[in-house]
Amino acid sequence: MxxxxxxxxxxxxxxxxxxxxxxxxxxxxxxxxxxxxxxxxxxxxxxxxxxxxxxxxxxxxxxxxxxxxxxxxxxxNPDGVPKADANYKKQLEKNLRPLIAESICRDVSEEEFLRLCSTIFETYQGGSA
Amino acid sequence: MxxxxxxxxxxxxxxxxxxxxxxxxxxxxxxxxxxxxxxxxxxxxxxxxxxxxxxxxxxxxxxxxxxxxxxxxxxxNPDGVPKADANYKKQLEKNLRPLIAESICRDVSEEEFLRLCSTIFETYQGGSA
Amino acid sequence: MxxxxxxxxxxxxxxxxxxxxxxxxxxxxxxxxxxxxxxxxxxxxxxxxxxxxxxxxxxxxxxxxxxxxxxxxxxxNPDGVPKADANYKKQLEKNLRPLIAESICRDVSEEEFLRLCSTIFETYQGGSA
Amino acid sequence: MxxxxxxxxxxxxxxxxxxxxxxxxxxxxxxxxxxxxxxxxxxxxxxxxxxxxxxxxxxxxxxxxxxxxxxxxxxxNPDGVPKADANYKKQLEKNLRPLIAESICRDVSEEEFLRLCSTIFETYQGGSA
DNA sequence: GTGGTCTAGACCACT
DNA sequence: GTGGTCTAGACCACC
CATH class of the missing domain: 1.10.10.10 (Winged helix-like DNA-binding domain superfamily/Winged helix DNA-binding domain)
Structure with missing residues (x-):
């Protein structure tokens, strides 16, 4: 790696x-x-x-x-990483919020934003397929 | 505000x-x-x-x-905020990547992640409707 | 005007x-x-x-x-503006120096710089011709 | 330095x-x-x-x-300073314009002005030769 | 009144 | 020791 x-x-x-x-x-x-x-x-x-x-x-x-x-x-960790809990999701939202707010100001549509996320997801999941 | x-x-x-x-x-x-x-x-x-x-x-x-x-x-800015350029999108991806990587490790599915993003988007767009 | x-x-x-x-x-x-x-x-x-x-x-x-x-x-001023004296020229150089230094750093050639000055001169002298 | x-x-x-x-x-x-x-x-x-x-x-x-x-x-910056772009040149012109305008009013000829610029250029390029 | 500049001293995160 | 952040108080230029 x-x-x-x-x-x-x-x-x-x-x-x-x-x-x-x-x-x-x-x-x-x-x-x-x-x-x-x-x-x-x-x-x-x-x-x-x-x-x-x-x-x-x-x-x-x-x-x-x-x-x-x-x-x-x-x-x-051989047991795998601890799954997301409510706390983690709250934190995640807190991190995403300013990114999304700025994207909206800069005229990035929700579709485009979600597409970008999907693209990033693929770069990880493709590796495991 | x-x-x-x-x-x-x-x-x-x-x-x-x-x-x-x-x-x-x-x-x-x-x-x-x-x-x-x-x-x-x-x-x-x-x-x-x-x-x-x-x-x-x-x-x-x-x-x-x-x-x-x-x-x-x-x-x-009365002309509105400068639209997202290639540079901004690269930066955005760089910011999203670690969030998504950790989410994957923590077993957050792509669907759930996107749903969270959508929910956040609504909190902004709902305000203008 | x-x-x-x-x-x-x-x-x-x-x-x-x-x-x-x-x-x-x-x-x-x-x-x-x-x-x-x-x-x-x-x-x-x-x-x-x-x-x-x-x-x-x-x-x-x-x-x-x-x-x-x-x-x-x-x-x-009906007598025209006072002509440039040594003092004025010293001041002028002091103002030009940082502009020229930065231009050099940014790879603007002397020729190009002088050409730009000439172009600006023309915008004034053209008006009087 | x-x-x-x-x-x-x-x-x-x-x-x-x-x-x-x-x-x-x-x-x-x-x-x-x-x-x-x-x-x-x-x-x-x-x-x-x-x-x-x-x-x-x-x-x-x-x-x-x-x-x-x-x-x-x-x-x-080891990659050198970013080269002059259109924006920089516009800014440069904006800075030069009032200097040139005043020089014209004060009877500084274009030749003399350019000569002064050249002299300043030399103080930089001479140092590297 | 505004923002811009400068000083000074303190704490913290990072390497 | 480094840069980054925050506070505080002062003066000035501008409008």
Whole structure:
């Protein structure tokens, strides 16, 4: 799985890392139970600070995406990621709302917006088919 | 138009303000050409620093949502907001992608996701009908 | 002579007014000795504040473009505008320098820059021919 | 690279700073990819507030002159500055026009004006030869 | 009265 | 240590 960071983005690097790993899981490139590189090796591979990788891993663990065993190392949660709960959906709506509001202002129709979402969905589901 | 800020949020206050105003425009509560409160009055209304409001206004100006008119003060861009260009859509996709990836991991179906988007769209378009 | 103001520009209105009048003189639309509208009439014509017009006139007077007679009103300096002195040229260079520096960074060749200047010169000299 | 500010000038300090840095780039004193001092260090070097430096940097970033890199700090855009587009040229003309108009009024010939521009150009290109 | 600029000092997130 | 954010108070230019 390829990690692709933008050091000039406003999005913090650890956050980008979190997203990329989640995308990898969504794309089924890394399956539940499968291992991830250690903090050290990933950090030196990408050329970033240990702390940064660690912070990303901690957040992924916090959100139930991965488990961190002292010995077995880092693995994708073998039970699968916790399903969306009411809280997650509230958060999701809160994140979508400003995107949709701006799209409306900029004359993006609902159809076009939904089509874009579908297209993005396909980029993940196509990978598993 | 009501402004509703969460001072506990990680999202910077000026950013929340930007979003809220964009939502106000999307909801057609503030029409093109209409005026917005002055930096100072809005700041004292909300109980924040005028620089924070100013930063929000500057960003909105930069993005073409508002104009700062020498005589009329701050007004919503009477020509309407610049339409979505390729750049905006690329940005939008970049913002949607991680949300969708996480949703997939959490077993949110495409149908459900799109339905959520539609629901949010209605909260804006319903307001203008 | 037409006055064309941009109320959304960062350039102060009085400054725009000064420029427009200087351009009118350069274009020989208003000849030395000829009269300009009174502060009051010009202000109400354009729909701006008296102070603003007054400030523009004061600056033009200061720079030797116009004379303000208590009775005869405002006239373009019949002796013509004071010729460029060393001081003016120093100022001119100071104004041109950042424009040229940025042009160089943006890959505008000297030829192209000079051509643009010539084109602008023509818009004035053409008017007098 | 030397920064030379005039605290008496009407031109805002941050603006002067922007100009000086652009001139440094034009003069090839700072090459693409090269680093600029941090906000704090530059501010204390010049003896101004860090916010003022920050404002200058933000504008330079906005205009594509510099990048704010998560790891390397502030660097001159390694891809070079965005080339002049139609918009920039329109702006440039708008800036040149009043300078030329006043020069005409003050009896500066087109030849002399162009010669002055050439002289300024040389101060930049001579530096790289 | 408005927005624009500058200063100053503080806290935080990120690397 | 870096940049980003927020606050606060001051002065100025403009209208």
């Amino acid at each position: 390829l990690i692709n960071l933008d050091f000039e983005s406003n999005e913090p690097i650890y956050q980008q890392l979190v997203h990329q790993i989640i995308e990898g899981i969504a794309r089924k490139e890394i399956a539940p139970g499968e291992g991830l590189p250690s903090v050290r090796s990933l950090a030196s591979d990408i050329g970033i600070n240990l702390h940064t990788v660690n912070k990303a891993y901690q957040q992924l663990k916090q959100d139930g995406f991965i488990l961190i065993h002292r010995q077995k190392g880092v693995v994708v | 009501l402004i509703n800020l969460d001072f506990e949020s990680n999202e910077p206050i000026y950013q929340q303000l930007v979003h809220q105003i964009i939502e106000g425009i999307a909801r057609k509560e503030i029409a093109p050409g209409e005026g917005l409160p002055s930096v100072r009055s809005l700041a004292s209304d909300i109980g924040i620093n005028l620089h924070t409001v100013n930063k929000a206004y500057q960003q909105l100006k930069q993005d073409g949502f508002i104009l700062i008119h020498r005589q009329k003060g701050v007004v919503v | 037409l006055i064309n103001l941009d109320f959304e520009s960062n350039e102060p209105i009085y400054q725009q007014l000064v420029h427009q009048i200087i351009e009118g003189i350069a274009r020989k639309e208003i000849a030395p000795g000829e009269g300009l509208p009174s502060v009051r009439s010009l202000a109400s014509d354009i729909g701006i504040n008296l102070h603003t017009v007054n400030k523009a006139y004061q600056q033009l007077k200061q720079d030797g473009f116009i004379l303000i007679h208590r009775q005869k009103g405002v006239v373009v | 030397l920064i030379n500010l005039d605290f008496e000038s009407n031109e805002p300090i941050y603006q002067q700073l922007v100009h000086q840095i652009i001139e440094g780039i034009a003069r090839k004193e700072i090459a693409p990819g090269e680093g600029l001092p941090s906000v704090r260090s530059l501010a204390s070097d010049i003896g101004i507030n860090l916010h003022t430096v920050n404002k200058a940097y933000q504008q330079l970033k906005q205009d594509g002159f510099i990048l704010i890199h998560r790891q390397k700090g502030v660097v001159v």
